[in-house]
Amino acid sequence: MKVSKAQAAENRQGILDAASRLYRERGLTGVGVADITRDAGLTHGGLYRHFASKDALVQEACARAFDWSIAPLDGATPNTTISERIQSYLSPQHRDSPGTGCPAAALAVDAARAGSALSEVFAQGIERNIGRFAQLLADNGAEEGGTAEQPTDRARAMQILATMVGGLVLARATAAAQPALSNELLTTLQSQLIGLLGEAPREEPGG
Numbered sequence: 477m478k479v480s481k482a483q484a485a486e487n488r489q490g491i492l493d494a495a496s497r498l499y500r501e502r503g504l505t506g507v508g509v510a511d512i513t514r515d516a517g518l519t520h521g522g523l524y525r526h527f528a529s530k531d532a533l534v535q536e537a538c539a540r541a542f543d544w545s546i547a548p549l550d551g552a553t554p555n556t557t558i559s560e561r562i563q564s565y566l567s568p569q570h571r572d573s574p575g576t577g578c579p580a581a582a583l584a585v586d587a588a589r590a591g592s593a594l595s596e597v598f599a600q601g602i603e604r605n606i607g608r609f610a611q612l613l614a615d616n617g618a619e620e621g622g623t624a625e626q627p628t629d630r631a632r633a634m635q636i637l638a639t640m641v642g643g644l645v646l647a648r649a650t651a652a653a654q655p656a657l658s659n660e661l662l663t664t665l666q667s668q669l670i671g672l673l674g675e676a677p678r679e680e681p682g683g
Contacts, residue, residue: 488526490516495537500582501575504534504590535597538587541579542601545608546640558612559670565640566662566669571647580605581644609633616673636669 479487494515498507509530513520527533546565564570565578574582580602587598610633643665651658 484526487516487518487522491518491523491526491533492537492540495533496541496579497575499534499537499586500541500577500579504583504586531593534590535594538579538583538594538597539601541583542597542604544576544578545605546578546637558616558673561612562636562640562669563666566643566647566666568659568662571644571651571658571662574648578641578644581641581648584641584645605637606630606633609637632672636672639665639669 491512495507495512498511498515509523510520512533513523523533527536546561570577580598584598587594607630610629613629613632643661647658647661650661
């Protein structure tokens with residue numbers, strides 16, 4: 477049966493969505509083509525009608541994963557403070573849901589071993605996140621009477637983002653064996669980073 481262009485586009489998007497989530501959940505080596513197509517509700521052979529190779533799928537799926545960002549595009553959730561973003565990132569919910577979360581924390585080690593093409597995908601995604609977060613810091617400074625974005629905003633963005641990503645990786649690595657340590661990593665780094673910004677942590681419901 478001939479598939480319409482609209483259905484083909486929908487199938488392709490379904491494959492990308494499934495691959496993007498499964499790679500973050502299980503790692504690049506922990507997911508096969510059959511896993512992806514089964515999750516997308518398609519046959520194994522259908523994948524290669526949309527992607528030239530598995531490597532091509534990996535690169536596009538990882539690029540897709542970077543649609544997720546701690547610092548959204550302009551106009552997204554404008555009333556969310558930087559400290560709230562930090563708390564959301566370094567949270568048990570994000571720790572326990574890698575498939576729908578930060579691709580840097582989920583796949584950075586895999587990307588480092590996968591060669592230059594995937595490294596470029598990650599470099600572009602991380603650069604976008606640094607730029608967006610630096611802009612958030614600049615906007616926050618302007619609200620407090622500061623000036624436009626400064627070089628120090630980029631350096632601070634790198635410092636904060638790297639600490640968040642590394643902290644989440646460690647929290648995930650320790651969660652199964654020592655959940656108390658995992659939670660301590662999250663809450664300690666939340667407090668430390670928010671302290672760098674001079675903001676008070678938001679009270680969690682019931683806290």
